[in-house]
Amino acid sequence: MSFETGSRAWRVLGAVAAAAVAVAAGLLTSQGRLPAAVGWTVEVVAAAATGLLVLLVFLPRRRGQRAEPPPGAAPARPELGGTGAIHILRISELDPIRLGVHPAWKLPGGAAMPPYVPRTADAELDRALARGGLVLVQGDAAAGKTRTAYEAVLRNAARLGWEAVVVPQDETALRELARTPPPRAVVWLDDIERYLTTDSLDDNLLTALCPRMRSDSVVLATLRTRAREDLGIDAEGTGGRSRRVLTRVTPVHLERRLDRAETAAAHRHRTDARIAGAIVGDTGGGLAEYVAAGPQAVQRWRSGREGENEPGAALVSAAVDLRRAGYLDPVPLDWLMTLHPVYLSDRFRARFGETDLAGALDWAVQPVRGASSCLIPAGPNRYVAFDYLVDSVDPGDEVPEAIWQRLLGTHLLTADQMFRIARAAVRFERLSEATRLWTGLARGRDQFAMFNLGWAAQASGDEASAEQWYLRAAEAGNSWAMSSLGTLAENRDDVAMAELWYRRAGEAGDTTGMTNLGGLFAQTGRIDQAREAYRQAAAAGDPNGSRKEAVLELLHGDRKRGADLLRRVALAGDPAAVRLMGLLSQTDEQEPHRPDVEALRRLAAEMGDGEAALDLARNLWNQGDLDAAETWFRRAAEGENGRVAEFGLAVLLEQRGRGGDAEQWYRHSAEHGLPEAMLNLGTLLQERGEYDEAESWYYRALRSGHLPAEVNLGALHWRRGNLEEGRSWYQRAADRGDALAKQALENLEARG
Template identity: 35%
Template sequence: MTGDNHISGGEQRDVIQAQSIGSVTFGAERAGAPQQRYLQDPDRWPVARNWDALAAGAHRARPGEDGSKLPPYVARDVDAELRERIQEAAEEGGLVLVVGDSTAGKTRAAFEAVRKRLPRYRVLAPPVGATLRPAPEALEGCAHLRCVVWLDDLEQYLGPEGLEPEVLAEFVRLRVPVVATMRLKPYETFSADTDDGTGEQRWASLSSRVLRTAEVVDMDRLWSAGELTRAGACEDVRIADAVAHHGTYGIAEYIAAGPVLLREWRRARRTGSGHARGAALVTAAVDLSRAGLRGPYSRGLLVEVHKRCLADAGGSVLRPESLDEAFAWAARVRLGVTSPLVPVTDGWWSAFDYLVDGTESAVPDWVRETALAHAADDDDHYAIATSAYRAGALHVAEAAVRPLAEDGDPAATFNLALLLNKDGRVEDAEALYRRAHDKGELDATNNLAHLLADTGRTEEAEALYRHAHTHGHLHGTFNLAVFLDENDRPEEAEAVYRHAHTKGHLAATNNLAILLKQSDRPEEAEALFRHAHTHGHLDATFNLAVLLDENDRVDEAEAVYRHAHDRGHPEATHNLVLLLDEFGHTRDAEAIRREAAPDDLPG
């Protein structure tokens, strides 16, 4: 079998990638936030073995028969890995991050791991809103005291005066472990490289620099068979009830009453529910959060926003209750666990985060504009801009980031350039990229080089790529290699690809393998494809399958095509169907045809 008659692709190169930017940053103290002195007073930090899970941020469960607020801990499959990572961080320094959906059990698992492995450590758990930049003597004290930094919902601590790269580097230097949790959606927003396919425009946060250093432990929302077996052996009635009735939900999710509150909120939006105004108040808090405005929210703001939420849902036709009744309904605790609106301080509210994660509808532009009008500081502006950019609400993103750029913030200048470029205002974007580049913003250097290459100014583009590469900007290194590759300078490209590959850049590994394959070095190419495939690079998986297919290693090719097909690679689906047809596995091929999108299939 040869590639001439049916193999699709085989050179799934990664194109020039302009660097991720944009920021959601947290750390500035808000009105009423705990003062910095908490961070300077280790005697107030709890000892891990005496620490309370609710204080750590674990979701409350309904009271047990003995009055306990949390059920016994059921061992999770990730426990061994998580505890080993925390032990390593305690010995060498580093950030251990548990990522998963709301109420997946992240906080409880991390809490139990800290208590198990670091029982005598002091726990520095700064309150949200406090500045996370202890004085140097306090940092030294952290190391001397053997303390662990605990950051539940990490996204609230990232950015200026929070867990900046420099602050994390200090913790690492002093071998102070940092243990954190993060919901999956914020993690994907702040860490993902979201190249749009042209390589020119990507948006991530400055906090991605922190997240890239993290040892990430993923926690599934749904429990495995082993976890369910262990839960079934537990005598606690809450866990037994969850095992018996959780259905399509995770055990922790069921115990935390997330699905119950989500269903009740959705029902309350309907005509005749009797709680339409209460549902609108919850919608206001949920959408403000999704728009990027950090909570808690004042009663006045929720009242202001809910009016239009209610009107958009049907207004008086829904026969809404009074405002006091609405707040009472939204704040009533369900199952002894939590409420749709969670009180933070007197007159200030947040949405239950499960509702935020469980909502997929678009955030209206007017909510984003309202959020921006109530932004408290630069961090809110960055967060609102990031949310708006990812949703395609470019006018809101521009309005949020432009004042910061005009104040001289290099990252904001870069963000504004990115927005203008996406909006077709290329000359203005170029000027802003140059301004940010002149201030040392290497992301801007990288994007400026891409813009220049696109407009035929290749010599200046190459010089800028080399500048970014020389200064350690890994995407700039990769982009330089792609530039050389595309300009028929394969030997130079190979050297630069190898440099990026040794630094862990999987797209460089994939492209290097393609280059070697084209240079008739198939064995080395296969080894590199396998390396990138093993580390989750989907195009490399496809390219490995094509190489195997072209060399008549059919069984191996089929297995790798299936792997890529299962993960949504359309050309892998195309090739898999053709391979199965060619070797007489028509029933299997037909089953894939029925499930696949028409565009994924051979004509």
């Protein structure tokens, strides 16, 4: 696509100028240098002018002729059937691309999508769908989450009585859907983070969408692993009821790479070149990302930044960073036009000056291998960044200041958008920007904004201000604030006030307040009241209540009943209960093998418990299942005790003859401080003659208290011809009783 010279060029310049006026007006207004009424008017007029000029740029010159899409450009996301913001699709009408499955790269004369390769997680997903409620498929970007969910709908529709899939356009539509939910339907929430704000997905809404104990109505959602981390679902802090709902859902995890059984299934479909390329070639990634051309899209973006098309890559970078900063909706083109200069190099500016924005946009939306493009059209003059690119960015990389100024400088954000941006600002340690957004919302008496301001004050150490904001939020009906007021009171030993606020929180529907009340009762010796509080929390759907009641029984009541209750909670998928069961099983070493305990340990590993994953990897290794052991060592390496798992993986890989991979993992473990890994890494280096680095690692192991390194230093110096130095190290080890060193000295003596 190329712009015509003359009038179109002037329209582009006009659009850029108008966009700049809008940004300037927003900044001056936000800084107090321009009256709000004037600034808002200027910004709206400028934004309208920008939109009009952008529209004129892309209008064809001849009237009565429809504008054609740029040659080879990715098609805009098609609208789903139905009316308004809620789209209802019959099962027979489902199209994977329209539901969010990434397009596959094209084969001449081939099907649009490759055959589905069954995943190990399919069985777990089928069981979860049969139970009903909220079902969450979680994994990395382009791991195949949406395709797996789509295939699960087709597979289970007849069995579970589903007649339609309902797709709300956004969080507002989701709330509207809950008022009159259709029966026998799947509510489809692809990329569930787009629907999560403060109260868009709470227990009441879930119950309305899919009544408990019914599988003919279910909410099926997908969530990227990085998005879960960004949401802070598993951490304390700001948020809304949505996040708390997700903490009680055990996700169905989808691994990025195929396991052994999945690879065997993929081989049955290797007549499709896309599948064959993924499983036969050394792609370094997973099947789904290979089919969606994810790595190639990252490479195209990188090549653009390095000079292939800097302006096009700059448009993509702006869209990526807007999403990282919490703006999850399709981005207006004029925003990208305004922001893209931030990403241009000084060399490009000096050499080319004015940007060919039309050519840049054409490059950015060009599908990679006919699959996903770096910048995906999502409506008239609106675009979203390919999520694979978003997740390829290091989480620690800063978002440019201009992005935050663009977002905070507009007065057209919805409350939901403001909450998302504030949450991202907290993640990037920009608490002042988050506070500014929450303060604006609090002026309208938004209870969640007031609660978050209380949290921000408490995080800053200002408990007096925190209490004031919590009080205002509680008066507006925020049950989280009531719980926080109870915690503040408990921290200052005001038991009566803590009990009052916890009770009010529980009565307002906050199960955490009720479990906190149970804990307060238990600490003050009121065991029967504690038991009742925990039961009320459990009856409201909070597994914390059942688990804490179980612990209460173990400590203060019927130990057998407590163990049985804890086992039931664990088998229902509560991670904390699973870990507690593991601890209980270790208290009696004479207890015979228990299959249920083994099952619980595996469940703990599957739910992210690093220690359980490490134990499982060791057991699988001992049983001879080396492929499975390698998989679990890799998963355990992501946990808190990752350096031990990294070492175990390195030893396993070395045993399997993969020395290069083993060295990489030894190095990871050694750099994370494990002395045994330092020793083994030094040994590998010594064997190939890299004596200096080997000696360095031996000394590091010795400084870490790992005395066997003395023997290795003796052998190293002896091999290098430093006989006396080698003998000295052997002697040090022998003096402390090292049998290997003693044997080495005897051998030296025998040689004379």
